Amino acid sequence: MKPLIELRDVEKSYAGATAPVRVLHGVSLTIYPGELVAIMGASGSGKSTLMNILGCLDRPSDGKYLFEGRDIAHFGPDALASLRREAFGFVFQQYQLVSGLSAAQNIEVPAIYRGVPRPERRARVSALLARLGLAQRGEHKPTQLSGGQQQRISIARALMNGGRVLLADEPTGALDKASGQQVMALLRELSASGHTIIMVTHDALVAKQARRVIEISDGQIVADSGRDERASANSELERPIGARRGLIAGGISEAVRAAWQALRLDPARTLLTLLGIVVGVASVVALLGVGEGTKRAVVAELEAFGAHRLYIMPTTDGESQLNGRLTMADVELIKQVPRVAAAMPYLAGSVVVRANNATHRSSGAAVTSDFPQILKWHTQSGAFFDAADERKLATVAVLGSRTAKKLFAAGEDPVRKYVLVDNVPFLVVGVLEPKGALIGDANADDTVVMPFSTASTRIFGTPNLTWVSVSMADSKHAVEVEAAVKEVLSKAHRGVDFEIYNKAAAVAAETRTVNIMTGLLFVTAIISLVVGGIGVMNVMLMTVTERTGEIGVRMAVGASRGDVLAQFLIEAVLLACVGGVLGLFAGWGAGSLCRLLDQQVIFTAPAALLAFCCAVLTGLVCGFLPARRAASLDPVAALARQ
Numbered sequence: 306m307k308p309l310i311e312l313r314d315v316e317k318s319y320a321g322a323t324a325p326v327r328v329l330h331g332v333s334l335t336i337y338p339g340e341l342v343a344i345m346g347a348s349g350s351g352k353s354t355l356m357n358i359l360g361c362l363d364r365p366s367d368g369k370y371l372f373e374g375r376d377i378a379h380f381g382p383d384a385l386a387s388l389r390r391e392a393f394g395f396v397f398q399q400y401q402l403v404s405g406l407s408a409a410q411n412i413e414v415p416a417i418y419r420g421v422p423r424p425e426r427r428a429r430v431s432a433l434l435a436r437l438g439l440a441q442r443g444e445h446k447p448t449q450l451s452g453g454q455q456q457r458i459s460i461a462r463a464l465m466n467g468g469r470v471l472l473a474d475e476p477t478g479a480l481d482k483a484s485g486q487q488v489m490a491l492l493r494e495l496s497a498s499g500h501t502i503i504m505v506t507h508d509a510l511v512a513k514q515a516r517r518v519i520e521i522s523d524g525q526i527v528a529d530s531g532r533d534e535r536a537s538a539n540s541e542l543e544r545p546i547g548a549r550r551g552l553i554a555g556g557i558s559e560a561v562r563a564a565w566q567a568l569r570l571d572p573a574r575t576l577l578t579l580l581g582i583v584v585g586v587a588s589v590v591a592l593l594g595v596g597e598g599t600k601r602a603v604v605a606e607l608e609a610f611g612a613h614r615l616y617i618m619p620t621t622d623g624e625s626q627l628n629g630r631l632t633m634a635d636v637e638l639i640k641q642v643p644r645v646a647a648a649m650p651y652l653a654g655s656v657v658v659r660a661n662n663a664t665h666r667s668s669g670a671a672v673t674s675d676f677p678q679i680l681k682w683h684t685q686s687g688a689f690f691d692a693a694d695e696r697k698l699a700t701v702a703v704l705g706s707r708t709a710k711k712l713f714a715a716g717e718d719p720v721r722k723y724v725l726v727d728n729v730p731f732l733v734v735g736v737l738e739p740k741g742a743l744i745g746d747a748n749a750d751d752t753v754v755m756p757f758s759t760a761s762t763r764i765f766g767t768p769n770l771t772w773v774s775v776s777m778a779d780s781k782h783a784v785e786v787e788a789a790v791k792e793v794l795s796k797a798h799r800g801v802d803f804e805i806y807n808k809a810a811a812v813a814a815e816t817r818t819v820n821i822m823t824g825l826l827f828v829t830a831i832i833s834l835v836v837g838g839i840g841v842m843n844v845m846l847m848t849v850t851e852r853t854g855e856i857g858v859r860m861a862v863g864a865s866r867g868d869v870l871a872q873f874l875i876e877a878v879l880l881a882c883v884g885g886v887l888g889l890f891a892g893w894g895a896g897s898l899c900r901l902l903d904q905q906v907i908f909t910a911p912a913a914l915l916a917f918c919c920a921v922l923t924g925l926v927c928g929f930l931p932a933r934r935a936a937s938l939d940p941v942a943a944l945a946r947q
Contacts, residue, residue: 306337306338307373308335309338309372310334310335310336310359310370310371311335312335312365312369313333313370313371314332314333314368315329315334315368315370316330316368317329317354317363328351329354329365329525330524331368332355332368332521332524332525334519335532336501336503337533338501339499339501340517341492341496341516342501342516342517343505343511343512343513343515343518344506344521345506345508345521346520346521346522348507350522356503359472359503360470360861361393362944363940363941364377364378372388372392383867386863386866389861389862389863390418390419390466390862393463393472394465394466394467394468394471394862395459395471395473395474396459396460396471396472397474397944398479400458400459401858401861403447403855403858405446405567406566407444407445408444408450411458412465413430413465414858414859414862416466419863430443430465431443433464437457437458437491439457439458453484453488456488457488460488465862466863470500470503471492472503473502473503473504475505475506476492476504476506477489477508478508485511489511493514496516502515518530561875561879563872563875564872564875564876567872568879578880579884580884581837581838581840582834582883582884582920583888584837584891585831585835585836585838585884585919586834586884586885586889586916587888587891587894588833589888590888590892591895592823592829594899594912595826598904598907600820601907602905615774616773616774617631617639617773618804618806619631619770619802620803620804631770631803632768632770633768635773636649636650636770636773638793638794639775641793642789642790643789644777644778644782645775645777645778645786646678647675647678647776648679648774648775648776649673649675650757650770650773651670651771652671652672652757652761652767652770653772654764655669656669656753658725658753659712661712661713663711667708667753668753670752670753670754671756671764671765672754672755673757674695676689679774679775682740685738687720687734689703689734690735694759695756696758698758698759698763700729700730700732700759700763701732701755702753703733703734703735703736703755704719704733704754705749705751705752705753705754706750707750708751708753709733709736712724719733719736720734729763729764731753737752737754838926839927841880841881841928842877842927842928842930848931849931853938856869856935856938857942857943859872860938860943861944866937869932869935869936869938870933870935870936872935873935873936876928877925877927877931878924878925881920881924882917882921882924885916885921886917
């Protein structure tokens with residue numbers, strides 16, 4: 306029969322204060338499948354170190370360790386983890402059960418790292434619990450079980466993946482006599498079924514129950530009763546189940562479930578950690594909402610009469626003494642400028658309007674039928690006058706909503722009724738929709754709009770314009786259009802006796818300013834999110850310290866460094882995700898409160914997505930250091946902390 310385990314001149318040394326400390330001195334040992342071996346020695350004899358090497362938790366400093374003929378010296382950390390997962394099961398003196406998991410969950414841990422599907426794991430756990438007489442204890446936590454029951458749970462965990470080789474460290478050391486006898490009977494039964502059992506003990510009575518006893522003293526084997534010829538690899542031995550797949554826990558879903566269980570162990574600390582992320586995300590959402598609302602409010606105010614326009618007004622040049630004047634001829638010239646969509650004359654003045662024994666002073670405006678297109682100002686009732694009305698000098702008018710309310714009773718429709726404008730009768734053909742904006746100190750809705758041809762002759766008595774409104778096809782070229790208009794008018798006027806107000810450029814400048822302010826708000830919010838992330842990092846580092854023993858257990862049952870790294874990283878990200886979701890709701894709540902205080906707040910999906918992604922990224926970045934620290938732990942040192 307081929308040996309299962311071979312040690313050839315194995316030595317083990319540890320770094321000391323002044324010189325290396327040798328624990329094992331040239332240990333050579335051969336163990337065959339199915340043997341029940343007891344390694345006996347006093348405290349400090351090196352038996353625990355030998356067991357750690359046999360279980361691939363530690364490496365020899367020198368010599369060879371062959372498992373089924375393979376030299377494990379060439380195995381990396383993950384290969385050793387795979388070997389532990391597939392071939393070994395550990396039974397510890399202090400049971401080493403994860404306190405936050407139930408008995409059933411403790412048993413299934415090795416199969417989780419092997420990637421066994423959940424239904425298969427649960428069936429296997431149920432079978433093991435029934436076999437060990439613990440069928441009714443699966444949902445109990447370790448603290449609810451007796452010492453003997455905990456040790457049997459530990460044995461069940463060792464058998465979860467098949468347990469070809471069971472390594473038992475003082476399996477009865479923490480048990481009373483009756484429980485110890487039950488555990489030893491179980492180990493003998495497992496040996497009879499083909500499992501290779503290696504016990505480490507200092508108790509001669511326990512060692513005598515093994516078929517082979519090896520004595521170790523001062524790091525050397527001093528006695529060996531020899532191979533048990535009756536031992537063999539029994540065909541009844543259960544083979545490992547499942548196949549390795551996925552990142553951890555057989556896939557991301559298992560990783561998330563394991564992370565969620567870990568976070569639930571200390572709800573108070575989890576909630577306090579979440580608070581930093583919640584505040585950070587809420588700040589991002591609320592401040593971006595305020596910034597977006599402010600930006601839109603500013604733009605809406607500037608666009609009250611359209612933003613894609615130029616305003617040209619006559620002026621007097623102090624140096625050349627030019628008397629500025631704009632006429633309809635200038636309007637026609639402007640219309641020829643490239644990228645000018647439309648140009649409209651605007652002649653304004655104060656007028657007195659009368660109707661129904663009501664008199665009201667309003668702002669009169671002489672314009673063309675391009676008014677709705679250029680100013681983006683349409684009628685809410687009736688219609689605007691057309692080009693035909695302009696040509697025949699029709700006495701028709703369109704009232705602003707405020708002027709209509711001053712002249713007509715509530716509910717009365719002004720359309721098709723007459724008003725007197727400076728004693729000239731005009732037929733009301735429409736009422737403009739409310740604009741809710743100001744022109745200087747005047748209300749924009751307090752106006753009377755009339756055809757330019759009619760009002761310039763019969764009301765204002767002058768063809769000279771107050772200003773010209775120019776609508777551009779594309780506001781991106783506002784500066785170029787402004788330059789072109791200035792060039793055309795300068796040539797026609799032989800000088801610059803006018804001023805051009807580029808409202809599109811003003812809107813763009815205001816928008817850029819608001820964007821900068823929003824960016825500053827975002828940076829401020831991100832700082833609070835980073836502070837929350839630092840809190841996550843601190844808590845995760847503390848968690849790694851507190852769960853060092855648990856990490857050692859997980860590594861012993863087959864978790865690779867990548868598994869441990871992923872588990873703690875996913876815990877941090879899950880923490881950030883939960884905080885991110887709660888932060889979104891908190892941010893929306895804060896924004897809604899701002900709305901009650903008359904602050905315009907606009908929530909957008911991109912802002913919410915950005916805030917959530919920032920939270921996840923914070924968890925990922927801040928969780929990496931603790932996760933890497935957990936993954937880099939030495940299994941033996943970690944187990945010593947349990």
